Amino acid sequence: MTRRRLASAVADGSLIRVRKGRYVRAGTDSVFVRAARLGGRVDCLSLLQRLGVFVRDAPHLHIQMEPDASRVPSRPDDVVRHWRPTGASSEALATPVVEALVRATRCQDLRAAVATLDSAWHLRLIDEGDLAVIFSRLPRRHRVLRRLLDDRSESGPETFVRLMLRAIGCPFDVQVQLAGVGGVDFVVDGWLIIECDSGQFHSDWEAQKRDRRRDLAAARLGYSTVRLLAEDVMWRGDAVLSALREIIARGPGGPVSVRNSGEFATSVPR
Known part of the structure; x- marks a missing residue:
């Protein structure tokens, strides 16, 4: 030009x-x-x-x-x-x-x-x-x-959790399809489902209702479910790792569903 x-x-x-x-x-x-x-x-x-x-x-x-x-x-x-x-x-x-x-x-x-x-x-x-x-x-x-590395990880927080589970040394599978439940992020030791929730996909009430129905379907199959907040996984990793160690060490038979609540978030030092 x-x-x-x-x-x-x-x-x-x-x-x-x-x-x-x-x-x-x-x-x-x-x-x-x-x-x-x-x-x-x-x-x-x-x-x-x-x-x-x-x-x-x-x-x-x-x-x-x-x-x-x-x-x-x-x-x-x-x-x-x-x-x-x-x-x-x-x-x-x-x-x-x-x-x-x-x-x-x-x-x-x-x-x-x-x-x-x-x-x-x-x-x-x-x-x-x-x-x-x-x-x-x-x-x-x-x-x-x-x-x-694992190209099955669909989000950054999933990678963080996978590395935590490796550090714990427990057996786990990623991106597992369960009948009546659908795909879940992790199944640990055959009994514990771990899901990584972010505001991008889980913030509206319709999404939360789907999650609760999935958790109920999983409980009917004998699974317990832990839902982790993505922000806690990325920025409060030590607290999340400690909680996962305790839950996995306790084994099946505890609460059907454990949620990463506001109480957990406020108990972790900023």
Whole structure:
């Protein structure tokens, strides 16, 4: 495009000038526009969150910067810059997913990193070959995480609970179909159902009624049910792990249904 056409497109709003010689189409996600204006590409947790991949916490904008970049704007307090080469084209506004996952694994604690990798795999954004590439690019201490991944996890909190159950050392199955009940997140030791509830899918009364009917159907089959709040699983994990240890150690024969109540939530130090 000629300079005149570019100027006309910027004037009529069909193009946005992000930096000298760099333009994006009107309507481009503001996160990508901001990253381009800062001289980088959307990367790491910020890109994965945009793609619907689970990340536990992403308060900052993560951008990839070329190591030889010059005359870049100063870094705002809410931006994390990752200085490294990329396989992305010069016009790309984001890094490749595999690169973002490598960086995100290093930017999070190990449980959150497993949950992010599980999520990307479950969404089919990556496959076994991509996982091999990701772990080949990670430090050796991260490679032990590969055997912990499971693409059946439908949410980040489910991954956290699965890792807790592994730590307890009890036998369990994931994503189990029960006659008259439907799919449940976990069946532990053949008698305990564990479900991970979030506001996204369980907040309205109709959803809660379905849950109660499912719990009743499960009780008729001899199962006890524990419903964990996703926020407690992610942010009060030690308390949840302790409670699960006690429930599983006690074995069958306790209350039919144990719910993660407000009393539990308020008893855990913030």
